[in-house]
Amino acid sequence: MRDFAYLRADSVEAARNAAALPGAMLLAGGTTLVDLAKCGVAEPATVVDISHIEGLDAIDVSAERAVIGALARMSHVADHPQVKSHFPAVSEALWQAASAQLRNMATIGGNLMQRTRCPYFRDPQNFPACNKRAPGSGCSAIGGVTRGHAVLGVSEACIATYPGDLAIALVAFDAEADLGDRKLKVEDFFLAPGATAEREHDIRPGEVITAIEIPGSAAARRSTYLKVRDRQSYEFAAASAAVGLELEGDGRTIRDIRVALGGVATKPWRARAVEEALKGKPLDEEIVRKASELAMEGAVDHGANHYKIALAPRVIARAILKLGETA
Amino acid sequence: MTSQHIIDPPEDGHFRNGGNNQPSPTTLSIDLTINGETHSLDIEPRVTLLDALRERLALTGTKKGCDQGQCGACTVHVDGERVLACLTLAAQVEGRSITTIEGLADADGTLHAVQAAFLEQDAFQCGYCTPGQIMSAVACIREGHAGSDEDIREYMAGNLCRCGAYPHIVAAVRQAARELRS
Numbered sequence: 001m002r003d004f005a006y007l008r009a010d011s012v013e014a015a016r017n018a019a020a021l022p023g024a025m026l027l028a029g030g031t032t033l034v035d036l037a038k039c040g041v042a043e044p045a046t047v048v049d050i051s052h053i054e055g056l057d058a059i060d061v062s063a064e065r066a067v068i069g070a071l072a073r074m075s076h077v078a079d080h081p082q083v084k085s086h087f088p089a090v091s092e093a094l095w096q097a098a099s100a101q102l103r104n105m106a107t108i109g110g111n112l113m114q115r116t117r118c119p120y121f122r123d124p125q126n127f128p129a130c131n132k133r134a135p136g137s138g139c140s141a142i143g144g145v146t147r148g149h150a151v152l153g154v155s156e157a158c159i160a161t162y163p164g165d166l167a168i169a170l171v172a173f174d175a176e177a178d179l180g181d182r183k184l185k186v187e188d189f190f191l192a193p194g195a196t197a198e199r200e201h202d203i204r205p206g207e208v209i210t211a212i213e214i215p216g217s218a219a220a221r222r223s224t225y226l227k228v229r230d231r232q233s234y235e236f237a238a239a240s241a242a243v244g245l246e247l248e249g250d251g252r253t254i255r256d257i258r259v260a261l262g263g264v265a266t267k268p269w270r271a272r273a274v275e276e277a278l279k280g281k282p283l284d285e286e287i288v289r290k291a292s293e294l295a296m297e298g299a300v301d302h303g304a305n306h307y308k309i310a311l312a313p314r315v316i317a318r319a320i321l322k323l324g325e326t327a
Numbered sequence: 328m329t330s331q332h333i334i335d336p337p338e339d340g341h342f343r344n345g346g347n348n349q350p351s352p353t354t355l356s357i358d359l360t361i362n363g364e365t366h367s368l369d370i371e372p373r374v375t376l377l378d379a380l381r382e383r384l385a386l387t388g389t390k391k392g393c394d395q396g397q398c399g400a401c402t403v404h405v406d407g408e409r410v411l412a413c414l415t416l417a418a419q420v421e422g423r424s425i426t427t428i429e430g431l432a433d434a435d436g437t438l439h440a441v442q443a444a445f446l447e448q449d450a451f452q453c454g455y456c457t458p459g460q461i462m463s464a465v466a467c468i469r470e471g472h473a474g475s476d477e478d479i480r481e482y483m484a485g486n487l488c489r490c491g492a493y494p495h496i497v498a499a500v501r502q503a504a505r506e507l508r509s
């Protein structure tokens with residue numbers, strides 16, 4: 001790990017000023033930054049420690065909305081009683097992510113800044129070509145081992161999978177990130193690679209995420225996060241779905257439905273085609289399975305990750321049907 | 328740490344103490360509170376808590392396994408919560424209360440209930456992952472995540488044991504959880 005200057009910010013304003021320095025990177029939980037510095041991927045000139053800023057870890061939840069401070073730790077949000085009752089998919093996405101130790105360290109703001117786990121991205125010594133690390137150098141994953149790579153939102157520049165869980169639930173329920181001077185939809189905060197794979201987030205120098213806001217809804221209250229993976233625990237998703245469901249008074253017709261996908265796309269992926277196909281329709285297994293297939297429109301595989309195209313719609317359908325069983 | 332390391336930005340927000348408008352890497356003087364004792368250290372900013380414990384303070388009970396946040400061998404407590412020392416910068420935990428495996432037993436040598444349960448249940452083979460397993464288990468029980476074997480397996484998943492002693496580890500956590508509850 002290259003050495004860096006260490007600065008401790010004691011206010012959001014100080015953090016913003018320091019974040020604008022050339023080569024500065026913010027340190028909250030450290031689970032991404034310290035890891036990537038060890039891999040030789042992150043080479044900050046200055047690390048700005050924001051973990052000592054007071055008051056930025058508040059968790060304020062009502063039926064109308066959740067406001068989660070950027071420094072709230074994943075474990076605390078996952079176990080928060082009101083998050084569990086009003087936004088179960090958020091709690092489930094959090095406790096199924098990483099390990100208990102990492103969830104005690106990692107913050108909600110830092111979670112949004114999590115980088116891909118693409119093994120080529122993480123290994124600059126053996127794979128110099130990576131458009132995320134070195135724009136224009138090429139993509140080592142294309143033509144390589146692709147079992148974990150994305151099938152949605154890919155480009156010729158990059159097929160790296162967005163690895164997180166929380167943001168999948170946030171995107172499903174129209175959450176916003178508060179960057180101080182502006183707020184933007186979490187869905188828009190994440191950028192698909194296109195021709196600029198190095199840009200993963202719509203965040204500018206000097207901006208600091210201060211909070212996440214999630215609007216409450218009937219669909220958010222009746223929601224779940226289903227994560228399918230190679231191991232039962234402590235593993236990234238092969239495919240996952242955050243799903244929320246609101247039924248009409250007849251208990252059978254779908255009034256509102258939210259579907260977002262993880263583990264299969266280059267960014268947290270809202271499956272609006274599935275939602276539109278199901279609104280107003282009866283909650284019927286055959287209809288749900290057929291609509292779930294629509295999530296894979298435009299999917300492109302690179303051999304070993306072909307299975308995700310079959311897997312993801314089944315994960316969506318299982319999550320919706322499971323919600324349907326819970327009255 | 329001296330107050331000069333706390334950010335007090337100039338009016339235009341740009342630091343100039345290191346040339347190129349950037350602060351330069353420098354040695355930090357920090358105080359760490361470990362197992363109730365304060366230790367003063369001069370360290371580079373990049374030094375992890377794990378390396379500070381093992382290489383500077385001779386607290387080698389905390390193990391370096393993967394050094395990448397994947398195995399859990401370096402689990403310690405910061406302000407009572409389990410974290411990975413390999414992904415924690417030492418400078419970051421100044422002012423926090425750190426507990427390592429060396430600080431778990433009573434001063435008279437009486438083992439913590441989790442340590443005793445690991446011995447009784449033979450919950451290790453080579454022993455390398457054991458300090459991390461025990462630190463993790465103490466927190467797991469305290470968090471209320473040791474109510475069933477299923478919970479124990481889920482919430483202890485961040486601690487790998489390549490000898491495969493998992494069934495005995497689960498038994499030890501189950502036993503200690505029962506003892507600590509009563």
